[in-house]
Amino acid sequence: MAEKKRKVGILTGGGDCPGLNPAIRGAVIQASALGFECLGLQEGWKGMITGEAVPLTPGGVAGIINQGGTILGTSRTNPYKKENGVAAVLETFKRLGLDALIAMGGEDTLGVAAKLYRDHKCPVVGVPKTMDNDLSATDFTFGFDSAVTLAMEAAERLVDTGRSHRRIMVLEVMGRHAGWVSLYTAISAGADYVCLPERKVDLEDMVARLRAAYARKKVALVVTSEAVDLGDSGQEELDEFGHMILRKRGVAEKLSEIIEKQTGIETRNAVIGHMQRGGAPTLFDRMLGTRVGVKAAQFAAAGVFGQMVALRGDEVVPVSLEKATGALKIVPAEWLALADLLCTGAAVQAASAAGAR
Amino acid sequence: MAEKKRKVGILTGGGDCPGLNPAIRGAVIQASALGFECLGLQEGWKGMITGEAVPLTPGGVAGIINQGGTILGTSRTNPYKKENGVAAVLETFKRLGLDALIAMGGEDTLGVAAKLYRDHKCPVVGVPKTMDNDLSATDFTFGFDSAVTLAMEAAERLVDTGRSHRRIMVLEVMGRHAGWVSLYTAISAGADYVCLPERKVDLEDMVARLRAAYARKKVALVVTSEAVDLGDSGQEELDEFGHMILRKRGVAEKLSEIIEKQTGIETRNAVIGHMQRGGAPTLFDRMLGTRVGVKAAQFAAAGVFGQMVALRGDEVVPVSLEKATGALKIVPAEWLALADLLCTGAAVQAASAAGAR
Amino acid sequence: MAEKKRKVGILTGGGDCPGLNPAIRGAVIQASALGFECLGLQEGWKGMITGEAVPLTPGGVAGIINQGGTILGTSRTNPYKKENGVAAVLETFKRLGLDALIAMGGEDTLGVAAKLYRDHKCPVVGVPKTMDNDLSATDFTFGFDSAVTLAMEAAERLVDTGRSHRRIMVLEVMGRHAGWVSLYTAISAGADYVCLPERKVDLEDMVARLRAAYARKKVALVVTSEAVDLGDSGQEELDEFGHMILRKRGVAEKLSEIIEKQTGIETRNAVIGHMQRGGAPTLFDRMLGTRVGVKAAQFAAAGVFGQMVALRGDEVVPVSLEKATGALKIVPAEWLALADLLCTGAAVQAASAAGAR
C-alpha cells in the first residue's frame, strides 16, 4: 500500500449505446483487481482535453450493468480537430499520471486513439462500439443486439396495426453504410422486404413481392436502412420537392409514397430514431460489454497498447487499432441470399403455394 | 336447439388499438353463453355495407386476448358519407338476420351507431375506444394504458441517450384534442416539461424550467402532444420555412429547434407514431376490454339498445350513445396542477434546494 | 427562510411492492413545494424506534419513479410488539421535530398508525399498500397492477411450454385472503380454471372443465391463489405425507398431483414467489403511487390526520384509518360470475360448439 498505485483512465466517445456501462464496469472491476486506480474521463476525448475526471471504484460501478447510455457522458469532440487539442490530451496524460487509457467508441474515437499511439506512444487500449455492427475487425460490437431487439419489437407493433388497417407498413432503422440493423430486424420480425445500403432497391421487384405478401396476409412489412439507393424514382421526387425537403424527410416516408402509389394499397411509415439508442442492455450486450471491458483492463495491465479488443468466434483477442479502424464490414452475399430467401421468398412461395391449392 | 338462435354482429371501426381483441373475445364468449350466434363484420362499417362477415365462436377467439389490433379489421368507412351507405347497412341487418349489433369504435364509429338507432331503431350497442382517452362519458377507454405504457418506455430510452450526450430530448405522442397521453407519459416517465393542447405553451417558462432541470441533471425531457399552440414563436418560423414544410414537420421538431436556440443546449426529438398503436394489450386494457365486451353482449341480450358501455368508477354502466359521442373530456385544472407540480416544479425546487445547500 | 421549516417524516412498512418509490417521490415533491423539510425513516416503524432517518429532497427522489421496491427500506417491526416500542416512537417524533408522518404500508403498518393517532394524537397520514388489492376502503392499491402483470406474463410462458408438451399447467400466485391476483391473472391470461380463497374448489367440476379445454387445445392452464380450500381430497394426501411436507409444498404442487391423477394428463406447476414483488412499476402503479403520495403530503400540510388516502372512482379521498384497516375486500359474486364465464365457460362452450360442428 506504500507503493503508488498505477492509474488507468476510461472514456466513452461518439454516439452512445447499450453496453457501454457493462464495459466500463468490467474494466473498472478488473483493473482494480489488478491494482489500478481508475479514473473516468468526462464526455469522451473532451475530458482528456479539459482533464475533467472522476474516480471509479468497483463498488461505484457495481449497479450499472443494466443501465443504458454511459455514466461517463460522451461527445464527438476530436482533439485532432481542436486547436491545441492533442497537446492538451498529452498534458492530461501527464497531469493525471495515467499509465493507461481505455478508449471506448466507434471509428472516430478509436481513430484518435490509434494516432495518439502511433505518433506519441500513448498507452491506449481501444474498445469498439458501433451500433451498426459495421466494423470488420470484430464479429460483433455491443449495442447492436439491444438496438435490433427494440427495432424488432417496433416492427411487430407496426404489423399489428397494419394488419388491422389492411396496410403496408415501412419501418426505418439505423445504418448509414451497412445494412446489418435492417437485415437482422427484417429477418427476426418476419418482414416481407428489406432495403439495405449494400444494393440498389429494385422497386419493381419490391412492389411485386409486397403485392404477393399483401394478397396472402392483408398486411406487409418493409424494413429499410436510413440510407438506401432508390434510383431514378427517388431522384424525380427529389427534383419536385427540392433538396432541403428530402433531407428532412426520411427514406421511410419516401418509400412509403412510392409503394402506395404503385400498389394502390394504403401505406404508413415509422422511424425509430433516438429511441433506438437507449434502454437497458440485452443479455448479449451485457455479456459482450463485460467481456471486452475486462479484457481491455487486462491488456492495459499487461502493457498491450495500440490494440483494440475484438470478438472472434468465442474469444476476445487484440487487433491493431491502426488496422482495425476504418475497415467497414458490409453485408456479404451469403447474408443477402438469406434475406432474399426469408424476407421475400416466403411471400412469393406462399402466394404460389396458395395458388397451387 | 330446434329454435332458431338469435344473432349478434360485431364490428370494430376507426383507428385500431390494443384492447379491441379482448373486447371482441369477451363479447363473443358472453353472447354465445347467452345463446347467440356471433358474426364478425369485416373492417368496420364497411362490412355492414358489403355484408362481409365471418362466424365467431368462443373457441375461435379464446387465444386472442393478448393480440394487438383487431382480428375483424377496421376502416374509417362511414355509411352516412357513402351513397346508399345507410340503405346498404339496413339491408345487411335484414339479410344476415342480426338481432343486435355491437359497434366498437371512437366518436365517428359510435356516431353512426347513434344515428342508426335514432333514425332506424337499429338494435345497436356501442363500445367506446379512444386511444386518447378523451371521451367524457367514460372514465377510461381501453388502448390508452397500452399506448401510454409504450410512450413511457420510449421516454425512458430517450433520457438514457440524452443523459449520455448531455442533451434535452423532446418526445411527441398522440393527442389531437386532449393531452391525456402526454400528461400520463410525462408524469410516469418523470419528464421535466409537458406540452398539452389544453393550454398555450409558455415558451419563456418552459425554457427557464428546462435550464434549471438541465443544470441539475445534464439532461432534460419534454413530452408534447402532437397538437399544441406554440404562439407567435411558432408562426414566425412557419413563415421562414413555408407551409408545406411545417405540415411535414411535427411539433417535436419545431419545439426542439426553439429549445436549442433559446437554451444553447443540444436538443433532439423523436416521434412515436404508428408504433404506439400495436403491441400486446396491457393487463389494464385486457381487463377493461374484456369487461366492456362482456357487458355489451349482456346489453344486447337484454335489449338495451342505443346505449354505450361506460366505465364509471368500478362499474360498467350504460350511457346513451347520442349523449356520449362528441362530448370531449379535456385535462381539467386539477390535473394541470399536478403536471405543474411534478413535471416542472420538481426541477425548479431541486435547483433551488441545490442552491440552498 | 428565517422561519423554521415544518418537517414531515415518511416511512414504508410491511412487504414491499412496485409503486412505493413513486409514492415517496410524489410525497416529497409535494411536501417540499408546500414548504416542508422531508425525512425518510429507515425500514418502516423500526426507523421510528431507532430514529434512523435521511433527508429527502425533490432532486434526490426525481429519478426513482421507475424503481421497484422502496428506497427507504422496509420491515415488519411493530412498535406495539416491542418493549418500549411506542415510547421510542413518541420520543422520535419529538426529537426529530416531526410535524407530520406519512406511513405507507398494509394492514399492520397502518394499524400502528391508527393506534398512534387514536391514543397519542400523533399527526399521521396513511398510504395503503396491499399487493393483494384486498383493502375494502380503496378501489385499488398500487403494486397490484405490477404484480398481476408479471403473473400474466408468467402464465403465458407456461402455456407456451405446456402446449408444446401437451400438458396441463398450474400457476400459483399470491393471495392469502382474497383472490384478486389469481382472478385478474386468470382472466388476462385466458386461463381455463381459477382457484380462489373465496370458494372451495369443486374438484369434479375443475377436472371436467380441464378435460374439455385440453380436448380442444392440447393444453390447459389453471391459476390458483396460494391459499385455497381443496376439501377432503387435500386432507387425505396430507395424512399420507405428513404435516411438515404439506407446508413446504405449495397449493400448485398439490393441485397438480390431483389433476394429473384424475385426468391422466401430464401436469406441471410453477410458483411465482418473490419475483412477483420486484421490477419497475407499471404505468398504472406509477400514476396511482404518485397521486396518493402527493395527496398524502397535501393532507399532512392541511392537518388532516388519522386518515388514509383512498382511491374512489377517479378521485383520491381521505378515509378514517381506524375504519379502513382490517376491512377485507374479497372477490364478490359478480366477479366470480365473470370468472365462471371466462375461465371455464369458454372451454366448455368451445368444446360443445366443436362437438356441434
Next chain:
Amino acid sequence: MAEKKRKVGILTGGGDCPGLNPAIRGAVIQASALGFECLGLQEGWKGMITGEAVPLTPGGVAGIINQGGTILGTSRTNPYKKENGVAAVLETFKRLGLDALIAMGGEDTLGVAAKLYRDHKCPVVGVPKTMDNDLSATDFTFGFDSAVTLAMEAAERLVDTGRSHRRIMVLEVMGRHAGWVSLYTAISAGADYVCLPERKVDLEDMVARLRAAYARKKVALVVTSEAVDLGDSGQEELDEFGHMILRKRGVAEKLSEIIEKQTGIETRNAVIGHMQRGGAPTLFDRMLGTRVGVKAAQFAAAGVFGQMVALRGDEVVPVSLEKATGALKIVPAEWLALADLLCTGAAVQAASAAGAR
C-alpha cells in the same frame, strides 16, 4: 411440376425451448424453395412411430417466428425404448415417402437420429437444442439466450425486493450438468455469488463474500444451478430431514437455509422452473434458430446426412451426429475465473475499498 416432389419431414423432441419455431420456419421456407414438400411429424419421435404428420407450407409458418414452444409438439418418446419402435419409424419413412428427416432436439433426440443413420442409413439431419448450452459441438444453441434473459430479469426483480427488505436472495436456474445458465445469469444480473455444477461450493468462501457484499449494499444475490455439490453441510441437513424431502426441496431452499444460518441475515429464495421454457424467442434465438433451420434444409437437399448443424464462430457448419451427441461442454477455467472476478471479486474489493477510504 409433373415430377413428384421430394419430401422432407421435420420433428422436434425433448424439452421445448424458444427458437424451435424459428428453426421450423427456416427449414420449411428453405426446403420449399428447394422444391421439397414439408411434413411436420407430431410430438417428436412419437410422430415417426405413429406416422401422425401435417403438411407445412411457407405461408403456414410465416408468422411463427415470435412464438415460444414448438408448433409440432414434442415428447420424450424414444423409439429405441419402445417395442418395435425402430421398425415403426422405418415403416413411417417409407409410408410417408420421406427423402429426408430433420430432427431438432437435445442429446436424446439426436442420439436416436445418429443410430438411425448409422444402423439404417436413414437420411437424417440434426438440429441441436439444449437450453443449458452444454453441447460441445456447437458454440451456442438456441433457447439459451431466451432462457437466461428471463432468469436475468427475474434476478433483478429479486434484488429489488431484497434491497427493500435487507435480505440475501437466492435464485435457482436450470443446469443439471453444466453451469452456463447460472454463470450468464449471475454475470448479467450483477450477482454476488454463483454456484455451478462444475465445482463444489466453498460455503465458507461464499458466506464471507456475501457478508462483504451485504455490508456494502444491504442486499446480496446468489444465483445457483439446480444441481450443485454442497458438500458435508448439505449431507447433514439431508439426514435430518430424510431423502424424500430433499428431493422435493430444491438447491435454492437448501442454500438459503445455510446462508441464513451462517450469516444471520434474512434470506429468501425463488425457483424459475417451467416459466423459463416459454415466451417469445429473443432476437439472438430467432436469428440462430432461423439460420440452423435454413442450413438443415440445405443439407437435406444436398444429401448431407448423419450430420448436425453447428454454430462455429460466425458460421453454421456440419458436424457428425455420432461424434456430436454426448460430448458435454462444461464451464472452462477461464470462464470460472471471470465469474470469480465479477460475481465475487467486486463485492470483496468494494468492501476493502470502502474500508480504505
